[in-house]
Amino acid sequence: MSAPAIATFDHPVVSADDHMDLNVMPPDLFVARVGSMMRDRVPAVREGADGPTWFLGDQPLALSGRRGKGYRVTDERGYRPGRPQERLEDMDVDHVLTHVIYGPLGGLPAADAQAQLACIRAYNQWAIEFNAADPNRLVVLAHLPSTTPDAAADELQTVVDLGHRGAIIDPFIGEPRLFFPEWDRFWAIADEARIPISVHIGGGMHSVFFAPGVWRAPATATIIQMQLDEILVGLIFSGTLDRHPNVQVVFGESGLGWVPYVLERMDEQHRRFRDVITTDALSMTPREIFDRQVFMTYEEDDVGLQLIDQIGASNVMWASDYPHGDSTWPRSREAIAESALSRLDAGDRRKIVCDNAARLYQIDVKGHQ
Numbered sequence: 001m002s003a004p005a006i007a008t009f010d011h012p013v014v015s016a017d018d019h020m021d022l023n024v025m026p027p028d029l030f031v032a033r034v035g036s037m038m039r040d041r042v043p044a045v046r047e048g049a050d051g052p053t054w055f056l057g058d059q060p061l062a063l064s065g066r067r068g069k070g071y072r073v074t075d076e077r078g079y080r081p082g083r084p085q086e087r088l089e090d091m092d093v094d095h096v097l098t099h100v101i102y103g104p105l106g107g108l109p110a111a112d113a114q115a116q117l118a119c120i121r122a123y124n125q126w127a128i129e130f131n132a133a134d135p136n137r138l139v140v141l142a143h144l145p146s147t148t149p150d151a152a153a154d155e156l157q158t159v160v161d162l163g164h165r166g167a168i169i170d171p172f173i174g175e176p177r178l179f180f181p182e183w184d185r186f187w188a189i190a191d192e193a194r195i196p197i198s199v200h201i202g203g204g205m206h207s208v209f210f211a212p213g214v215w216r217a218p219a220t221a222t223i224i225q226m227q228l229d230e231i232l233v234g235l236i237f238s239g240t241l242d243r244h245p246n247v248q249v250v251f252g253e254s255g256l257g258w259v260p261y262v263l264e265r266m267d268e269q270h271r272r273f274r275d276v277i278t279t280d281a282l283s284m285t286p287r288e289i290f291d292r293q294v295f296m297t298y299e300e301d302d303v304g305l306q307l308i309d310q311i312g313a314s315n316v317m318w319a320s321d322y323p324h325g326d327s328t329w330p331r332s333r334e335a336i337a338e339s340a341l342s343r344l345d346a347g348d349r350r351k352i353v354c355d356n357a358a359r360l361y362q363i364d365v366k367g368h369q
């Protein structure tokens with residue numbers, strides 16, 4: 001049987017949201033990079049009931065979405081996502097030039113805040129080494145602590161100095177939230193360094209919470225993207241983005257369909273309230289700030305793509321979500337060609353699957369297809 005035809009484009013494909021889960025990371029990533037007095041407070045691999053498994057202390061770390069399963073050192077596809085050369089081989093199979101890589105959703109587990117910061121620093125240094133295998137194709141984002149604004153700001157400066165091209169922070173943990181004045185030093189560092197800051201789905205629910213194997217799993221998957229609405233509205237209306245015009249914020253796995261309504265609603269409320277707002281008044285409309293500074297990523301969202309003129313092709317980036325179960329790997333180009341994306345103007349299509357991410361993360365796409 002002949003191999004299936006590969007969808008061809010006159011430009012490369014860049015995926016703006018892929019993953020590096022704990023189970024594919026080097027088993028000694030943390031214990032080898034933290035001080036000896038902290039090794040019992042960070043994740044480590046020991047023999048478990050199903051083989052080598054990640055533990056924190058005496059407790060196996062749970063793998064979200066797989067009832068009764070721990071974070072085994074290997075998954076169904078082996079180590080491939082966590083070894084740069086093998087990941088590059090998988091990217092070649094998928095005909096994708098570059099992966100922008102988010103680490104474990106929910107952050108890096110540890111026994112306490114000090115140990116977690118040590119884990120974050122170990123991961124960020126390892127990520128630089130991982131990217132060095134092919135900096136144009138591998139963009140592992142740095143992790144940032146969400147515990148306090150000062151801790152986040154200090155680590156952001158560290159990863160900027162290390163040479164990271166993007167960083168991710170959890171917007172759903174810690175107080176105050178990212179758009180309050182206490183975070184201004186953090187955003188000032190991002191503004192000066194022009195480093196993109198990502199937030200990702202994973203929290204924000206108030207009454208429907210994920211549980212594997214029951215109705216709550218599809219219910220959560222249906223609405224989890226929309227929990228980013230408060231983060232988007234807060235960053236814009238608080239004036240955070242207005243005061244830091246060089247900051248680019250990426251909403252990972254956000255989807256698109258809900259975005260036009262929120263944009264329209266923000267502009268409507270801005271018009272209604274702008275004459276009575278006495279602090280943090282915006283210098284432009286919410287929509288203008290969004291156009292200048294916000295990116296949304298998606299995997300498959302035909303409704304959103306039909307509304308692309310109301311979102312803006314320059315503010316959208318496609319993602320394969322490799323190696324997760326709903327990833328378009330190893331048929332990403334075919335998935336793109338079969339989606340509503342194929343009905344867009346060729347220039348808009350290229351922005352979404354290539355140019356926007358390439359510009360944001362300094363990826364050279366010349367000479368690649």
